[in-house]
Amino acid sequence: MGKVKKTRKNTFNYSVNRKKLKRRARKKEAPRIVCDEIRKAWDDSRSVATNLAEMGLAADPNRALLSSAHTETGTGQKQIRKPYVIQELKAAASVPSKQTMGISSDMVLYVRHMVENYGEDYKAMARDEQNYYQDTPKQIQRKVNLYRRHHPDEYQALLTSRT
Template structure:
């Protein structure tokens, strides 16, 4: 096994990687350090820049002292689209252009003629308000079917939902409650659920938001359904109790008749 291991290691390592790991005694460490320090130094061709350039400072600091900008976007920032939606007054900013003029040896920035936008008045803003895009979460059909199944079977008993066989991910009652609240908080899915349950007719045109009257009717229907289920369970338990008592009485009579025959 060790022989095979050596063969694999020999194949993995190359001459270049071995040479990189060796220590070169003949190489000068100080020369390498100086070369690394002076390798990427800029050589100024312009005589004016060469006189003003300080090699001990960085590029950004040298440009700032000379009156230049390293990043033009910091000097003349372009507003983002999302900022224009939230603040329409940014649309009325002037369109700037750079013209080369000699003022104390520094370029000046002046607005170009004919490109100045008219300021938008408050009245025009009210007439044409910017529509904000409303984020509507997307619910997959399987999630909607899961919520319908759980609500129809257990109503608001989340602990029983957690024990159901369709809870394949073994989610806790609180997680299931959040999932159900998220689905039923969307107006479109509320209408879809009420239509599937027959509370709203299928062909009837309904608004996007469920009316309060319909929601109250649905709540009354749910309460009635819970009451009927409870009464049915109590009735079944009562019938089972009577059947059990009748069965026990019949068995006791048979036992007494058998004992009487044995005694005779």
């Protein structure tokens, strides 16, 4: 006959503090740094404040404002070991952003028609046949203002061609 396999029941270990273990694990996990420039220059062995100070960035904006007053008088010294981070951040900020919010071609045609025929009379625009969605004068005004912000030259040309 075969041996009877003895299985030990899983019991709860009361001597282990699960909350403390979870807190330690969370503390060990490094946060994901979204900014590429900062991530490349980050040193895991140093603290957050030290890392940011080496890059020339401020961990606490209130202290940074106070320390900038001291540096102007010459009492405080800043030691920036990684100045290339600030240069890369400035270069990334100076690149023009791609505008994600645009105006649909249908809305452009709608606004052009309204401005060509009515100028800036939004109540008359609300009564127009092409106002399929029954926009109120205020809604039409918002659409016209959006078009004016995105295409200022074309808007001026439409107004001048009407008169």
